[in-house]
Amino acid sequence: MPKAYVFTRYGGPEAEALVEQDRPSPGPGQVLVAVRAAGVNPVDWKQRTGYRRPGAAARDLPAVFGNEVAGVVEGTGPGVTGFAVGDEVFGSPVAGAYAEYVLLPTTVTAHKPAALSFTDAATLPVAAATAYDALHQLGLPSGATLLITGAGGGVGVAATQIGHVLGLRVIGVASEAKKDFVESLDAVHVPSGTGLAERLRSVAPDGVDGVLDLVGGGVLEAAATLLSDRTKLITGADRETVARLGGAGIERARTAAVLDAVAGLVVDGRLRPFVTGTYPLDRAAEALRTVEEGHVRGKIVIEVAR
Known part of the structure; x- marks a missing residue:
């Protein structure tokens, strides 16, 4: 039977397990996908603790981890058009991605360009797409200054690069250990920690035009002091x-x-997914711990051998 990595109850890592489950059948508007790669994100372990996005329904337990996936279509449900068996696709699964087979709704599924690897494609539906949505929500003009907190993580790395595509000057808050990495993305690095507000003022004495916060709490409060227009303050961490x-x-x-848009940026060489670690499905626990510890540079991906 196909394998999947799940959490059996809400709690800590002790609630996780690699299990066997029936191969799912696609319903209306869904495709069945044989997984080749699944991205690992902080939201994955947070959901294990009971976190839900505003408006999201509670998940049935055991629940499969993961929110982004790439693979090959193995079947289509009633009413599906534009997808056929054998198509290489990526997107957001109906119920978890750390598995050998998953269901994807066609509304959030895209064809994978041939020039894009499965591993890189699996990093796009959460981190890169969130960054893309955030920067278009801010709507800053070319030449504006954007401050990103948590600039060394998956969303932050993507947002920094997309910011440059949009002609923005980027200031990135991240740990001192990620200084070289953030600067390699052509961002001005500001180390996180005590005294952040003063350090931010030293690099942006006239303030900034927009803030994308990916940390929350005191870091968000410090970043907000650089904005005169708080409508240009958005967060993915602390609503x-x-x-x-x-x-x-x-x-x-x-x-x-x-x-499609973020995949095009990768193919064009303007967005690098920065996959810094890959793990097989039977080592999903290690992949998740790496992200849960909070010190990952770029993206971690689970690869499923075929």
Whole structure:
């Protein structure tokens, strides 16, 4: 039977398990995909603790980990057009990605360009698409200055690069250990930690034009001090604090069109996924721990051998 990596209850790593489960059958508007790669993101372990996006329904347990995947179509459900068996695709699964087989809704599934690897494609539906949505939500003009907190993580790395595509000057907050990495992305690095507000003022004495926060809490509050227009303050980490500060959460489009756009940037060489580690499915626990520890540069991917 096909394998999947799941959490059996809400809690810590002790709730995780590699299990066998029936191969799913696609329903209306869905495709069955044989997984080749699944991206690993902080939201994955957070969901294990009970976190849900605003408006999201509770998941049935055991629940498969993962929110982005790439693979090959093995079957199509009723009413599906534009996809056929054998197509190479990537997107956001119906219920988890760390598995040998998953279902994808066609509304958030895109054809994988031949020049894009499965591993790189699996990094795009969450991190790169979130970054793309966030920067288009901010709508900053070319030449503007963008501050990104958490610039060394998956979303931050993608946002930094997409910011340059849009002609923005980027300042990135990240740990001192990620200084060289952030600067390699042509961003001005500001080390996180005590005294952040003062360090930010030293590199942007006139403030910034927009803030993309991926950390929340005190880091978000420090970043907000550089903005005169709080409508240009958005977060993917702390909606409660950002609302108090006059900003907003990231608004996700969750469309195939966005997936096509970010895939095109990768193929064109303007967006690098920066996959820094890959793991087989039977080592999914190690992959998840690497991300949960919070010190990953770029992206971690689970690869499924075929």
